[in-house]
Amino acid sequence: MNPRLRRELDGIPTYKPGRPPAVEDGVTAYKLSSNENPYPPLPGVLEAVTAAAGSFNRYPDMACTALQAELADRFAVPVEHIATGTGSVGVAQQLLQATSGPGDEVVYAWRSFEAYPIITRISGASAVPVPLDAEETHDLDAMADAISERTRLVFVCNPNNPTGTVVRRAALERFLDRVPSDVLVVLDEAYKEFIRDPEVPDGVEVYRDRPNVAVLRTFSKAYGLAGLRVGFAIAHEPVAAALRKTAVPFGVSQLAQDAAVASLRAEEALLDRVDALVAERVRVYEALTAQGWTVPVTQANFVWLRLGEHTTDFAARCESAGVSVRPFAGEGVRITIGETGANDVLLRTAEAFRKEL
């Protein structure tokens, strides 16, 4: 007889990471499938991790003291409101462990970040996905309607992965006013630094007066530390304290902690890089639109093409041109904004594909 495993695990889709590009002779390969940052670590980061590497016979600082202090200072919040974890997906999983279990419900927009259904079902809670509206944006009225007595947590992904669309201030405030105060709303702002729309609120401002709001941020995207696994939440004390209880002990390595601190201190270089990526995003968006594609306005470091039945063909064509993208079969393709050369290959491929449609 096999060991008994939890029923909840049956049928949980496994997380599909973005594929690395196939490497072919004579073709430069680019990975535009995981919303990573194409730039190398920020100034000072390699020095910090090299210094930390000499001590990895020791456990890291479990409380992430220096990083939490730096974050508290940066966001002008009490240090007790900061909770760090193994990437923001790790912190999201902790939030579920802290709030939700069998019999409970978790509401999120769909399609959105593919980890939401997975981590929800691992927790034992039921997933309540609410379809995006015709503009590929969160339908906040429908999401508020979907909240029941059983709801414990709601994810709002802003900007939304994979569509890049945003929820604006007035709509978010209206929604939050409708959410019962005992339901935790998680504002997942993994792509926050790329937002240029002034109507999109900063979650950290929203959370201040709302004890049932938590903000999720990460060092994986704009800061370029995806491989080191460090993210954090800003939340009021009971929630942040629950996150400390549900954390994997010593989950955030000393390398990750020191790299995150060094990255926070390299703000100027960070802003330059993010500006450059935003400029590339605008260029890619405008070029795709000029080619005749319908592209939702994106505030993230990726664009979304709703290709429907052409999705896998398009992804295969990109792959042969040396660019891996992230297809969601039958729905569409998410394309990360990469280095200029990668974006050029993508645009040429999209143009040729479009002409054949």
Ligand code: PMP
């Ligand atoms: N939230 C969103 C919306 C994401 O797209 C991602 C990464 N794909 C994450 C969270 C998790 O990122 P990480 O765990 O690397 O912080």
